[in-house]
Amino acid sequence: MRITHLKIDGFKNINIDMKVTPTVNILVGENANGKTNIIEAVWLATGCRSFRNLKDKDIVDFNKETATVEITYTTKERENTIKYVVEKSNPKDKKVYLNGVKKKSLSQLFGNLRCIVFTPDDLELSKGGPEHRRTFIDICVSQLKPVYIMHLNKYNDILSQRNMLLKEIQMGRGDVSLLDIYDEQLSFHGTNISVMREEYSNILRECAKRVFFDMSRGHEYMSLKYQSTVFEDLKNAKIDDLKEIYKEKLLSMRDEDIRLGFTGIGTHRDDIIIEVNDLNLREYGSQGQQRSVALSLKLAQAEILMRLTGESPIILFDDALSEIDKRRQSYVMNEIDDMQVILTCCDPIVALDARIGNLYAIQRGEVIDFIDNLKKMRVKPYGCVIDNIDVSKVTKLDEKK
Ligand SMILES: Nc1ncnc2c1ncn2[C@@H]1O[C@H](COP(=O)(O)OP(=O)(O)OP(=O)(O)O)[C@@H](O)[C@H]1O
Ligand SMILES: [Mg+2]
Known part of the structure; x- marks a missing residue:
């Protein structure tokens, strides 16, 4: 199973329309820019309860009336779309569609888009x-x-x-x-x-x-x-x-x-x-060991699900790389074969360890920069350069706008 496209508008501060690569997707941005909100918007489409106890009334952007989330994903059989719309005036009554067919609630989507989520709380x-x-x-x-x-x-x-x-x-x-x-x-x-x-x-x-x-x-x-x-x-x-x-x-x-x-x-x-x-x-256990074990449990859960159902779940890793050493970071980014990974982090430098995938710079809920081929990454003596984009500029998001 792979997400191919994500279109989110008015889900908290998020306004994105982005292609998603089948391998590793790194969402990078400074604190409070909306990385976890993106993961959260995807997670709700799995039909599971929010991992942050998100209340219905807090879904829609403070400054908008409607939140719309559209996820296109492929399974072995076909291409699917999940769409849900939340109105600020009546956030409990969500309009939910699977391939255009109306569903009663988000929980009725359970069993369609399959994801494994890892958040700092999973420690x-x-x-x-x-x-x-x-x-x-x-x-x-x-x-x-x-x-x-x-x-x-x-x-x-x-x-x-x-x-x-x-x-x-x-x-x-x-x-x-x-x-x-x-x-x-x-x-x-x-x-x-x-x-x-x-x-x-x-x-x-x-x-x-x-x-x-x-x-x-x-x-x-x-x-x-x-x-x-x-x-x-x-x-x-x-x-x-x-x-x-x-x-x-x-x-x-x-x-x-x-x-x-x-x-x-x-x-x-x-x-x-x-x-x-x-x-x-x-x-x-040390903090790093505890985090690595929690990560291993989630990855094992994904692998077992794939083995027993024949369909690979999508791995959503929110801030999973902090507190683990380079070796383990590299494992997460390079050695999860056969599964799509969407991971968030604050520091673009970690992307240097990735051999495959895309990098998206997130600022104030939008994708402000995009690097589609991490293979082109090269390290220069005084900083890293990815396909001629200076990564240090990606970190200093304020300078870009
Ligand atoms: N209903 C809302 N409308 C608009 N913005 C919101 C809403 N709820 C939360 N936000 C904004 O979302 C941002 C936090 O998003 P999020 O938790 O996804 O950040 P993050 O990038 O994951 O940060 P960190 O790196 O600290 O985990 C804050 O700026 C907050 O003001
Ligand atoms: Mg976060």
């Missing part, structure tokens, strides 16, 4: 609490198995009902026998979730390990393991047997749950444990 995958890693694996599995979303939704519903009941019982009001019914249902969905997470983690382990190893040019290795709060071993067990184990565990913890007023074990408490060079990443 939490490495150093944050287990909820970040659970959300990550939940998204990964959902992309591949729609039935997983059903199990997850049901599990969360039953869990909140069970927790409410536990509080009632604690206060001497609830019906304890109802817990048997909830435990039966929770065990069923929880077991299915655990099994699918375990399966996915096994694929992810191998893939992320290789990406991370390559990214660090063989200097470091990572490992990961799905850690269930219910099961000691998920391998080779029958689903019915596992469900019984789940139920027994809930029963054994019941008094404790009533005392606490919530469910202390289950898939909502699980984690993925990551180690680098045999040391726990969360506790001992």
Whole structure:
């Protein structure tokens, strides 16, 4: 899958109409010029929720009435267009079209334009609490198995009902026998979730390990393991047997749950444990290692998606290159084969490491300069020159206008 054209007007400060190259696209610009806004406008077209908690009322440019985003992309089968229009007067009621056919909402686009997004907040995958890693694996599995979303939704519903009941019982009001019914249902969905997470983690382990190893040019290795709060071993067990184990565990913890007023074990408490060079990443990893692991996880997610669906997702990397060394930067720009990359950064100097791709200089939401063949880049003693455009001028954006 490749984006070929992007036309955005009135999405925050963005006003662009640009061709996108199938390989690497580097959006470069100083802070607060709209690079992330471009990534965000594309991401919303995937039908997923905003990665910045963007509110509908904040989509349209302060000075305009309408935001229009048009994305043309190709899949193996055909060329597609996604268009969405947001009116400031009624930003909730978005007009969404896929190949000219009206859709009810952005979320109805899910499954069409497939992207993997990496933002600075994704560092939490490495150093944050287990909820970040659970959300990550939940998204990964959902992309591949729609039935997983059903199990997850049901599990969360039953869990909140069970927790409410536990509080009632604690206060001497609830019906304890109802817990048997909830435990039966929770065990069923929880077991299915655990099994699918375990399966996915096994694929992810191998893939992320290789990406991370390559990214660090063989200097470091990572490992990961799905850690269930219910099961000691998920391998080779029958689903019915596992469900019984789940139920027994809930029963054994019941008094404790009533005392606490919530469910202390289950898939909502699980984690993925990551180690680098045999040391726990969360506790001992350096900032650069944590970022590289988070990047590797996202790239592995993309690779698995490509392998299992036959269609490569588009990689959106927002500010992914800061805090990682040159070797790893070069990996991101040169060695992600078979996938289109759109990445943002503040310093055009990083483009010197790219062997292929385009560079776009972004200023105040517009493309003010464009270099279409990074192969022509040459380094001169006192600065870098790309195809006769002096990169130092691209940095000093104010001088250009
Ligand atoms: N609704 C809006 N209308 C117009 N401009 C907006 C709107 N919302 C945000 N902006 C502008 O968008 C800019 C920030 O954009 P963005 O976060 O994409 O910057 P960036 O280039 O990614 O910066 P950084 O390098 O710091 O990450 C700010 O200048 C802000 O004023
Ligand atoms: Mg940004």
